[in-house]
Amino acid sequence: MNRLTLDLWVGFFVAIGLASLLFLALKVGNLSGSNMGPTYRLEARFDNIGGLKIRAPVKSAGVVVGRVTDIQFDAERYQAVVGMNVNGQYHFPRDTFATINTSGLLGEQYVGFEAGGDEAMLKAGETLKKTQSAVVLEKLISQFMFNKASEDKKEEK
Amino acid sequence: MSVFHTNLLSTLRNLGKRVTDRLWRLGFASRFLLATLLYSGMTLKRFHLTIREIYFTGVLSLIIILVSGLFVGMVLGLQGYDTLQRYGSSEALGILVALSLVRELGPVVSALLFASRAGSAITAEIGLMKATEQLSAMEMMAVNPIARVVAPRFWAGVISMPILAALFSAMGIFGGYLVGVQLIGVDEGSFWSQMQASVDFREDILNGVIKSFVFGILVSWIAVFEGYDCEPTAEGVSGATTRTVVTSSLAILSADFVLTALMFRGV
Amino acid sequence: MSDSPPLVKLTDVNFAYDQRPILMGINMEIHRGQVVAIMGISGGGKTTTLRLIGGQLKPSSGEVRVNGVSVPDLDTEGLYDMRRRMGMLFQFGALFTDMTVFDNVAFQMREHTDLSETTIHDLVMLKLNAVGLANVHACKPSELSGGMARRVALARAIALDPMLIMYDEPFAGLDPISLSTVGTLIRQLNDALGASSIIVTHDVSESLKIVDYIYFVSEGRIIAEGTADDIRASDAPFVHQFVRGDIDGPMAFHYPSPPWRDDLYSGAVGHA
Structure with a gap:
């Protein structure tokens, strides 16, 4: 050839x-x-992170603004420390509320940011103070069953 | 000594001999790889030699890789949909197809096909060149056969493999799209967007490319070595060709396990 | 001629594969301009001698000198330097099957010289013309007959005008016409290039016509040597048997082995 x-x-x-x-x-x-270009690091402490995994998205108002980079366990406070890389163009107030949510009933878990009203913004390396843990389905169900049972008792009286 | 003891002893002796033989061959093969790499400088300077071999190993493997990729993707689409729709998450079909192809099936299946299509051809060619004294003739013409014959084929394999694996994955995803979206009717938007949301470029795609690169080195190494080392007879060449396919396949699958364990440990 | 130092000189060369001795105490001289034949039956160590001269094998003891240089002591670089001035024709030609005839002959020129493609083209056609095959330059070796392939291999062996050309069984498997063509070519090319040639062969009649000197090798030893006339006139029993092609003679029909009767009676052992 x-x-x-x-x-x-x-x-x-x-x-x-x-x-x-x-x-x-x-x-x-x-x-x-x-x-995402430049990112900065934020940390948040949760009592329970449920099934959150490394690389899970960080969302605010449904938009991906960052990713979970590492998850550690704080042996003194018995809490999970979640490290996140957040897109450098987005800044959040210091009283931003971090929650662990689930997309869909059984979908993957992600960290949700709900911005507060503080004037000062979070700086790189800071920790989010206000957090809400993952909703553990079993707990929810047992709570529901318990409430239901006590309601039934009231009605009987 | 009873017959049983004698048999046991000779079995053990045979086993030991086979183990030492294997080790000896592995050592020789490593030395051979080192020599190939050492002489590669000259080879890569005259790149048209390698281009020629890329044609034979890569371009001529295109058809089998593209067609297989398409069908593997289509099967993944069908099977994946069947499983996912039971849990009501058939939109995740894109994720399933893309992740299984990019991470595993793309590199592994294309490497297996490559070993049987191109690896065996390389072994047979070098083996026949040895059997017909072409390698000896080259040596007598003061041309190093490792630099002139072995190294271009080795590098052609190493270069072709990641390209073929990427083509296989792309073709497979297209096959999954054809079956999932066009035939079954999964929503096109969620097919692609869910895929994009969970396939990471570095973690998944780049790691897949690294895998196929490693497989390319393994298959090319085994193929050129078996050819160069084969007994210069008809049976020698046919045996070496078979060994290339068998050894390459085992090497690919075991290396895949090790690489997967290293790469995706954190997830 | 024999006043100048010989081009190739083998002194007391011994060679063994593993423990099996192949050559024992070989002394040989090849002078410039000569065509020398090494004859003997197959498996007698003739090809081994060529490989020793070409540096593909090293002798167990003794000296191999080409152009005054000790071959076994050369490093890879020096060996390749020497081989550039050697041509070798392998038993079945050993043409590169993935290249055309032209590329085969051009191979060494492209590997070892910086000649332009036009110069190479001219040289290749010259060499092919010398063996009478200029019109097949675009063919693949598989399209040639055995005799033609041998001649192309010959053209390839002389591509760089070597000082020494070695032929390993150049006459094997050729029809009578091709055979005398190749024989004549060997002589003509040797004289035209001013080179020396070594022919390893067992074809007596053809080689006696063209060579200056002959060594007879049997069981690793030189058992007779001399010019073609010496050999024809020789009454050494082995040479006599070889030249006439008798089955019985000093060269036994049987390969040396223990008596087959012993083997029969020890049958139970089998191939263990």
Whole structure:
């Protein structure tokens, strides 16, 4: 085979290879989304994080503003310390409320930020003071059953 | 000594010999890989040699990789939908198809196909060149066969493998899209957006590329070594070709386990 | 001629594969301009001699000198330097099957020289013309007959105008016409290039026509040597048997082995 045709075929081969990689990166993966530019770190303490995992999204008003980077256990206070990287363009008031929510009934868990009214903004490395733990389904159900049972008792009286 | 003892002893002796033989071959193969890398400087300077081999290993494997990728993706679409819709989360089909392809099936299946399509061809070619004294002739012409024959084929394999794996994954996702969205009717928007939300570029796609790169090194190494080391007879070449496919497949699957354990431990 | 130092000189060369001795006490001299044949039956150590001269094998003891340089002591670099001035024709040609005839002959020029493609083209066609095959330059080796392939291999062996050309069984498997063509070519090319040639062969009649000197090798030893006329006139029993092609003679039909009767009676052991 002629060397020019050979080069042409190999060039074509490499080109579609790169194109498919680009397709994977942009269309399949979240390269366009995860590339958040500069980020800063925030921490939050929770009594219970439920099924929260590293790399879970941090959302505010439903928009992804960051990701969970690490989860540690504080052996003194028996709490979970969740570290997050938040997109550098977004800033949150110091009294922002961090909750652990679930998307859908059984979906993945994420950290939700509800902005407060404080004038001062959170700086890199600071810890969110106000948090609400994950809703543990079993607890919820048993609570519901318990309430129901006590209601029934009242009605009997 | 009873017959049983004699048999046991000879079995043990055979086992020991086989183990030492394997170790000896592994050592020789490592030395061979080192030599290949050492002589690669000359080879890569004359890159058209490698381009030629990329044509034979990569371009000629395109059809089998693309068609297999498409069908694997379509099967994933069908099976995935069947399972997911029981839990009412058929929109997650995109995640399932993309993650299984990008992380596992893309690199692994394309490497297995590559080993049987291109790896065996490399072994047979080098083995036949040895059997017909072409390698000896080259040596007598003061041309190092490792630099001239082995290294270009090795690098062609290493370069082609990640490209083929990326094509396989892309084709598979397209197959999953065809079945899931076009045929079954999963919502197109959620198919893509859910996929994008959970496939991470660095964690999933880049790790998949790294995997296929490692597989490329393994398969190419095994293929050129088996060819170079084979007995220069017809049976020698056919045996070496079989060994290339078997050893490569085992190497790919075991390396996949190790790599997966290293890469996705944190998740 | 024999006044100048020999181009190739083997002194007391011994060689063994593992423990099996192949060559014992070989002394050989090849002078410039000569065509020398090494004859003997198959498996007698002739090809081994060529590989020792080409540096593909190292002798267990003794000296191998080419152009005054000790071959076993050369490092890879020096060996490759020496091989650039050697041509070798392998038993079945060993043409590169993935290249055309042209590329085969051009191979060494492209590997070892910085000649332009046009110069290479001219040189290759010159070499192919010398073996009478200029019109097949675009063919693949698989499209050639055995005799043609051998001639292309010959053209490839002389591509860089070597000082020494070695032929490993150049006549094996050729029809009578190709055979005498190749024989004549070997002589002509040797004289035209001013090179020396070593032919390893068991074809007596063809080689006696073209060579200057002959070594007879049997069981690792040189048992006779001399010019073609010496050999024809020789009454050494082995040479006599070889030249005439008798089955019985000093060279036994049976490969040395314990009497087969012993093997039969010890049958129970089998192949253990």
